[in-house]
Amino acid sequence: MTRCRLCGSATLASVVDLGATPPCESFLAADQLDRPEPAYPLHLRVCTDCWLAQIPPLITPEETFKEYAYFSSYSTSWVEHARTFVADAAQRVGLGPDAFVVEVASNDGYLLKHVVDRGIRCLGIEPSVNVGAAARDAGVPTLTEFLSPDTGAAVRAEHGPADLVVANNVYAHIPDVVGFTQGLRALVADDGWVSIEVQHLLTLIEENQYDTIYHEHFQYYTVASAIRALASGGLALADVELLPTHGGSIRLWARPAEVAGEPSQRVADVLAREKAAGLQELSGYTEFSARVAKVRRDLLRFLIEAAERGETVVGYGAPGKGNTLLNHCGIRPDLLPYTVDRNPYKHGRFTPGTRIPILPPEQIAADKPDYVLVLPWNLRAELVEQLSFVHDWGGRLVFPIPELSIVEVAS
Known part of the structure; x- marks a missing residue:
């Protein structure tokens, strides 16, 4: 890796080098045990200009997600987390009977099934063929595709703009941060909302959560670096929530920049915590x-x-x-x-x-x-x-x- 994938800077500093490992979801069948197994370097670095933490894109999302081993519905607490989110988001955003909700990386329909139960029109965009099929079997309309600006525009043209776009545990999984964010903007209505959940780099560092560094996670966000990433696609952060999920996550509430207004006090509070932890200077990463x-x-x-x-x-x-x-x-x-x-x-x-x-x-x-x-x-x-x-x-x-x-x- 020579340049930051968000801002293009060449000033990348080492955070931790975990050696070389196979992709973390490439589980082996018994007849594969005598075959060679590829391993790739797993070295986290941070950009000292925009402070996006990142690993090199040594494997592609297509290699990881066309056939995927993770099904969200097998975690009882995660399904309940999704149910609560849908109930709260419906009230916050004002999702009525004519609303349209899109979830990117919708997995096996664990979240959108709660939207379907409310009688709200929705669509999942899920690249993994096997888990997307499970979602459709569960009654959740699902498009098997990766999100890009073109995909977002095509969905908008066919289904109309989305009042709410949900992107839970995917914003770290895409090497083209700018293109993915532009895809989110293409999906969302000009007065709509985007909700993104992603692990918080602050808790990853503070709680030694280094095992959440793996090849399908291309970057690791603070609120400060997320603001810059959102801006690259025409979105602005309006509010943030701190969540206990995945050892400590942030829920980013974003809107098109033209209507977002001033960010909430919670955004300012979390930015202050990150700065106090040294995450906008190398001192926060050295130990x-x-x-x-x-x-x-x-x-x-x-x-x-x-x-x-x-x-x-x-x-x-x-x-x-x-x-x-x-x-x-x-x-x-x-x-x-x-x-x-x-x-x-x-x-x-x-x-x-x-x-x-x-x-x-x-x-x-x-x-x-x-x-x-x-x-x-x-x-x-x-x-x-x-x-x-x-x-x-x-x-x-x-x-x-x-x-x-x-x-x-x-x-």
Whole structure:
């Protein structure tokens, strides 16, 4: 990477280098285990002009998202998060019976199904063929396509402008920030709203959430850098919300620049927090790499010592973030013999790079391990409740992020 993808600056500073790993969602079938597996550098840098944190676009969205392993509906808390958002957004934006809602990267229809239930016209734009098909099966109209300025214009011409455009957990996933933002502007009505949810770089840095750095996340936003990204497509930030999702996210409420008006006090407050944390100067980034190294050492020490005591540790979940963690730490089946996942798509497959088997969740109760390493740590409250049954045999949960913690669960 030689230039910033947002502002074109050549002044990019290293934040953390995680080595080379396979794409985090490229789960292996059994017949692929004897084949070569490509790995790509995973090196986060920050632009010292616009302060957009970014990794090089070494893989394309087409490689990642045409067939995708992540189905949003398998997370109970995420479906509830979407339901609450739709209810709140309907009131905030004033979505009446004649409204039109578009969601970009709509996955399996987990959010738009709540729009359909309200009788509001909607359309999902989802590039992954398999999850888009699941959305259509669930009654959510879905276009299999990547968003670009041309796609946005074509949808607008066919369906009309959208009163609300939703883009949750996708603004980090596209290397062409400017073109994608122009696509959002093409979709939204001249007096409409755009709602974007994306992980907050502030919490990523503060909470050691380095496992959310992976190849399909091309950039990592502060509110300050998001304002510049939105402006590149003719949008302006009107308001922001701080969310607990994904370990700490921001919900950006944007509008066409001509009607956005002055941003809310909440925008000013978050910008002040980011500045106080040093995220508009190099000082805010310099210690991150050392703290990442400590997370790795602590987790490996725990796993090695447990193995030497003859104790069993298995995994829970096979999220993309888990594969960054497993590969960076060099964890193999000798330390983690398997992990489980609720998504049947992943059963019988193996984690990329580390080649750890993925089994159905029922395997934990059958084997009664001493410890369960929770890889989707961002769902901690949900999973502590879901996994409370490990208390029956004295098992404990292990969370690796933001620092190693071992949790006794109540029955």
